[in-house]
Amino acid sequence: MKNFKGRTAVITGAGSGFGLEAARIAAREGMNVVLADVQQDALDNAAAEIVGMGVAVLPVRVDVSKAAEVEALGEATYQRFGAPHFVFNNAGVGAGGLIWEHTLKDWEWVIGVNLMGVAHGVRVFTPMMLEAAKKDPTYEGHIVNTASMAGLLNPPNMGVYNVTKNAVVSLSETLYQDLSLVTEQVSASVLCPFFVPTGITQSHRNRPDELTEKGAKPTRSQLIGQAMSDKAVGSGKVTAAQVAQLVFDAMRERRFYIYSHPKALASVQTRMEDILTPRNPSDPFAGKPEIGAQLRAALRAP
Numbered sequence: 390m391k392n393f394k395g396r397t398a399v400i401t402g403a404g405s406g407f408g409l410e411a412a413r414i415a416a417r418e419g420m421n422v423v424l425a426d427v428q429q430d431a432l433d434n435a436a437a438e439i440v441g442m443g444v445a446v447l448p449v450r451v452d453v454s455k456a457a458e459v460e461a462l463g464e465a466t467y468q469r470f471g472a473p474h475f476v477f478n479n480a481g482v483g484a485g486g487l488i489w490e491h492t493l494k495d496w497e498w499v500i501g502v503n504l505m506g507v508a509h510g511v512r513v514f515t516p517m518m519l520e521a522a523k524k525d526p527t528y529e530g531h532i533v534n535t536a537s538m539a540g541l542l543n544p545p546n547m548g549v550y551n552v553t554k555n556a557v558v559s560l561s562e563t564l565y566q567d568l569s570l571v572t573e574q575v576s577a578s579v580l581c582p583f584f585v586p587t588g589i590t591q592s593h594r595n596r597p598d599e600l601t602e603k604g605a606k607p608t609r610s611q612l613i614g615q616a617m618s619d620k621a622v623g624s625g626k627v628t629a630a631q632v633a634q635l636v637f638d639a640m641r642e643r644r645f646y647i648y649s650h651p652k653a654l655a656s657v658q659t660r661m662e663d664i665l666t667p668r669n670p671s672d673p674f675a676g677k678p679e680i681g682a683q684l685r686a687a688l689r690a691p
């Protein structure tokens with residue numbers, strides 16, 4: 390998709406981070422913008438800013454893990470603007486720690502937002518886009534799903550997050566292949582960022598009460614995971630605005646894989662070689678043994 394002007398973008402997680410930056414670019418490109426987010430104040434602020442940029446805006450409070458809410462988002466989008474051209478299934482949350490220490494509610498929350506949120510977006514919007522493509526040979530659409538480098542690697546102590554992001558890569562590759570069976574007019578990409586400063590390490594701010602363990606304290610591995618991700622995300626040098634720009638560049642160039650830190654692909658190569666050799670998974674801290682030693686010591690301390 391080369392032209393965005395006058396077309397429609399639907400962005401989930403639009404209140405912060407990559408979603409908000411993508412909304413800013415969409416508005417600069419002259420698109421109608423549907424902003425979806427679960428956090429009302431962030432959504433209100435984003436809507437006020439994007440309206441101020443002079444484009445048509447539809448803000449919708451949506452919990453992407455809820456099928457009916459994403460269906461209502463689809464309905465509201467269609468009523469106001471017709472089929473969208475750019476759908477960014479981007480809302481996501483982080484949770485770390487040793488994988489066996491997640492509670493049932495941890496699994497339900499993170500899978501609900503990170504995986505089912507994307508599945509609902511694909512289920513609701515793709516048929517609308519294909520119908521628009523059938524009716525109008527000049528129609529073009531693009532779906533971008535946000536995974537992570539954790540969708541191509543399985544770093545330790547990142548628990549269910551890795552599981553959901555690997556699943557989003559799988560969903561997105563399947564979507565790409567399936568779309569190419571039926572049309573040239575609608576395509577898909579997957580965004581795999583490495584650590585970038587955003588609100589992701591404060592994801593618990595939007596955790597619903599019914600998916601929160603009453604009175605549960607984080608485990609040691611979860612506290613360590615939080616501190617490590619605070620540090621890694623906080624010291625990231627690539628900005629969320631740059632990542633959002635990469636998304637638009639990839640749509641223009643019809644590129645599937647979108648990487649914020651191509652150098653991190655060396656670890657993906659090592660993982661692929663582990664699988665193909667086959668040999669056991671390589672030490673993820675081989676390049677920084679002191680970090681691995683610290684993590685092991687902290688987790689094994691009495």
Ligand SMILES: NC(=O)c1ccc[n+]([C@@H]2O[C@H](COP(=O)([O-])OP(=O)(O)OC[C@H]3O[C@@H](n4cnc5c(N)ncnc54)[C@H](O)[C@@H]3O)[C@@H](O)[C@H]2O)c1
Pocket residue numbers: 401402403404405406407408425426427428431451452453454479480481482483502535536537538581582583584585586587588589590591592595622629
């Ligand atoms: N920042 C990073 O380092 C990084 C790296 C890899 C992948 N990602 C992924 O990028 C995506 C965007 O995250 P970000 O880094 O911009 O973080 P962010 O916290 O700044 O933005 C995420 C947005 O999603 C919203 N959200 C959370 N739960 C929701 C729900 N149930 N329904 C609707 N909206 C919801 C939040 O309110 C927030 O506005 C996520 O999928 C995240 O996993 C981030």
